[in-house]
Every structure is written in structure tokens, then in C-alpha cells.
Amino acid sequence: MLALNAPAAFRPWLTAAGSLTARLKAHSAQFRVQCLHQRTARCLSDEAAAIGMHRPGRVWEREVLLRCDNTPVVFAHTVVPMSATAEDWPLFSALGERSLGTTLFGDPLVRRGVLEFARLREGHPLAQRARKALGLEGLDGADELLLYARRCLYRRRRGTLLVTEVFLPSVLELISTNKSKQ
Numbered sequence: 001m002l003a004l005n006a007p008a009a010f011r012p013w014l015t016a017a018g019s020l021t022a023r024l025k026a027h028s029a030q031f032r033v034q035c036l037h038q039r040t041a042r043c044l045s046d047e048a049a050a051i052g053m054h055r056p057g058r059v060w061e062r063e064v065l066l067r068c069d070n071t072p073v074v075f076a077h078t079v080v081p082m083s084a085t086a087e088d089w090p091l092f093s094a095l096g097e098r099s100l101g102t103t104l105f106g107d108p109l110v111r112r113g114v115l116e117f118a119r120l121r122e123g124h125p126l127a128q129r130a131r132k133a134l135g136l137e138g139l140d141g142a143d144e145l146l147l148y149a150r151r152c153l154y155r156r157r158r159g160t161l162l163v164t165e166v167f168l169p170s171v172l173e174l175i176s177t178n179k180s181k182q
């Protein structure tokens with residue numbers, strides 16, 4: 001984290017244990033998952049090894065915007081190898097606008113790996129996709145959008161699932177609505 005030099009305000013979000021969904025719900029009156037797409041795709045070159053693939057290949061890819069009181073605060077990207085079976089991730093394919101987190105953190109079979117952190121350089125595919133999802137593509141100043149991200153590998157039975165969460169600057173404006181979580 002220190003090597004990341006993330007601004008202090010981002011650190012509680014980047015390092016928060018537990019479900020990000022639960023934390024965002026505690027910081028908003030209305031939380032929503034806007035599903036951008038869930039389809040087959042080719043995983044990013046820096047994802048293949050993490051999900052146990054020898055080279056970038058076809059995966060199930062889910063991308064969402066997490067919205068607090070309708071403001072997008074996180075762009076999330078999840079990949080699951082095509083080799084995964086319904087036994088591995090029984091609820092993944094039919095998630096829709098339900099939060100993936102609610103299926104991961106409630107399941108005793110799910111094992112969570114360590115968090116990795118990154119500051120996304122401007123040309124990183126996920127930075128580009130986040131900007132596009134926000135309609136910022138090609139706008140002046142959009143390139144200054146410094147994006148900090150974290151990712152975590154989840155395992156269940158023989159399955160792997162990699163979640164990358166890109167924190168948008170708007171997350172810093174959230175105020176805890178739950179006094180005990182100040």
C-alpha cells in the first residue's frame with residue numbers, strides 16, 4: 001500500500017475487509033448495482049495467471065457500476081474461467097443487478113485471497129472502461145482521472161473468480177450513515 005502512495009482518503013476503501021457492498025450500503029441511503037454487461041470475453045493479460053490460466057483466454061466477464069444514491073462510486077470487473085462449472089459458482093450466471101458480494105460473503109465454501117492494489121495508469125484497459133462507463137471518454141481532464149484499484153481472488157470448490165474494484169473519486173464524498181462505522 002505504501003508503494004502505491006494512494007491518498008490517505010482512499011486507503012480505508014482500498015483496505016476495507018469484508019464486503020464492499022455492505023460498506024457502500026452503510027454510506028448511502030440507496031445502493032444499486034448497475035450491470036453493464038455479463039458475457040464471455042478474453043481476460044486481461046494481467047489476469048490470466050491470477051485465475052489459473054496459462055495464457056489469457058476466454059472467461060465469463062461481468063462489469064458493473066456500484067451506485068450510492070445514484071452516484072457511481074466503483075467500477076467493478078469480475079472474471080471467471082470458462083472451465084468453471086455451475087457447481088463452482090452456482091449463482092454467478094444469474095446475478096443480474098444483485099450484488100456479487102452477497103453471494104460470496106454468505107457462502108462458507110468461498111475462500112478469499114489477499115488483496116492486491118494498483119494505481120491504474122491512464123491506458124490500462126480497466127481505466128479506459130471505467131471512463132467509458134462514466135461517459136468521460138475523450139473529455140478534457142478525463143485523463144487526469146487517477147484511479148486506484150484493488151483486486152481479490154475468490155475460490156470455491158475447484159472454481160476461481162477474480163474481482164477488481166476501481167474506486168472512482170466520488171467514493172471520497174460518501175459519508176457513513178451508520179454512526180458506529182464513522
Ligand SMILES: C=C(O[C@@H]1C=C(C(=O)O)C=C[C@H]1O)C(=O)O
Nearest residue numbers: 019020021064076098099100101
Ligand atoms: C465482492 C463484492 O461484490 C461487489 C459487487 C460486484 C458485482 O455485483 O459485480 C462486484 C464487485 C464488488 O464490489 C463485495 O460486495 O465485496
